[in-house]
Amino acid sequence: MAVVWVTGASSGLGRYTAEALLADGWLVVGGARSFQDEEKDGMHRLHLDVSDGGSVRRFADEACARFGAPDALVNAAGVLCIGACEDYSEEELRRVMEINFFGTARMVKAALPLMREKGRGRVVNFSSINGLLAVPFQGAYTASKHAVEGYSEALRMELLPQGVEVMLVEPGDHRGGSRAYRPLSAGCAPCYEESRRRAAARIARDEDGGAYPARLGRRVAAALRQKRLPLRLRVAQLPQHGAVFLHDLLPGGLFTRLVSRYYGVRGPGGAGKRQ
Numbered sequence: 001m002a003v004v005w006v007t008g009a010s011s012g013l014g015r016y017t018a019e020a021l022l023a024d025g026w027l028v029v030g031g032a033r034s035f036q037d038e039e040k041d042g043m044h045r046l047h048l049d050v051s052d053g054g055s056v057r058r059f060a061d062e063a064c065a066r067f068g069a070p071d072a073l074v075n076a077a078g079v080l081c082i083g084a085c086e087d088y089s090e091e092e093l094r095r096v097m098e099i100n101f102f103g104t105a106r107m108v109k110a111a112l113p114l115m116r117e118k119g120r121g122r123v124v125n126f127s128s129i130n131g132l133l134a135v136p137f138q139g140a141y142t143a144s145k146h147a148v149e150g151y152s153e154a155l156r157m158e159l160l161p162q163g164v165e166v167m168l169v170e171p172g173d174h175r176g177g178s179r180a181y182r183p184l185s186a187g188c189a190p191c192y193e194e195s196r197r198r199a200a201a202r203i204a205r206d207e208d209g210g211a212y213p214a215r216l217g218r219r220v221a222a223a224l225r226q227k228r229l230p231l232r233l234r235v236a237q238l239p240q241h242g243a244v245f246l247h248d249l250l251p252g253g254l255f256t257r258l259v260s261r262y263y264g265v266r267g268p269g270g271a272g273k274r275q
């Protein structure tokens, strides 16, 4: 039975991806901080904090000892922090980068030697549409997902001769993610208060009306059935595909004005002030 490690398998897209892989016959070793060491609903659950190198090593050692080397790794663990770039504390910025970017890199480092021994492997890193373009009040998240994009593309090139393939998953808005992973930044200067409130409401509305996560899980599982992995698997609704297209097409100044208006960004002095 092929073995896949799935991080962030306790909630949202990571959970749905794990379920789709189980349905496809994979032996799924799911990792999350809220998991205890147990088997439940067909998934082998192990405690994992991707922001802690020791926890990643323990997860990898335990998973390997019990189920053998992984054939695939899916890095889905991820968090947001909704706030203005200026307001983020260094701790908030680091937390998002630690989980979304360094967590991904830690898991890759743990899995690759095991995959190389097997002579094959597949790495699936969750990015986001925000890995391709920024939105206001998601600066930390956007930065972390841009980092995941660049890292994964380089990784794919380096691993080409070694039989290990790398794929980026770029979801648009999906429902089912937990609000617990979308905290507001602790600080918020008065000049950002109204804009952040509107942007947070827009983010919540877009996710609530987003695509169905089970479908994304099935798309990832289907990609892992293919002989070759594409570099990118974008799973988004039409407006988000359109946004990526316009981001590459329009002058940057115009694109950023359009997006900040969409998220309700206003100047401190009042309505509709141009940024």
Ligand SMILES: NC(=O)c1ccc[n+]([C@@H]2O[C@H](COP(=O)([O-])OP(=O)(O)OC[C@H]3O[C@@H](n4cnc5c(N)ncnc54)[C@H](OP(=O)(O)O)[C@@H]3O)[C@@H](O)[C@H]2O)c1
Pocket: 007, 008, 009, 010, 011, 012, 013, 014, 031, 032, 033, 034, 035, 048, 049, 050, 051, 075, 076, 077, 078, 079, 099, 126, 127, 128, 129, 170, 171, 172, 173, 174, 175, 176, 177, 178, 179, 181, 207, 210
């Ligand atoms: N939902 C969307 O609209 C959307 C759009 C684009 C991209 N994505 C990406 O898809 C992935 C899943 O997001 P989601 O919104 O669907 O799920 P979510 O409900 O926000 O779940 C986040 C997952 O990450 C895990 N996690 C958080 N910190 C962790 C840590 N330090 N170590 C290990 N696991 C940790 C959580 O489990 P524990 O708390 O148990 O550790 C949970 O399983 C993320 O990478 C996200 O950036 C989501």
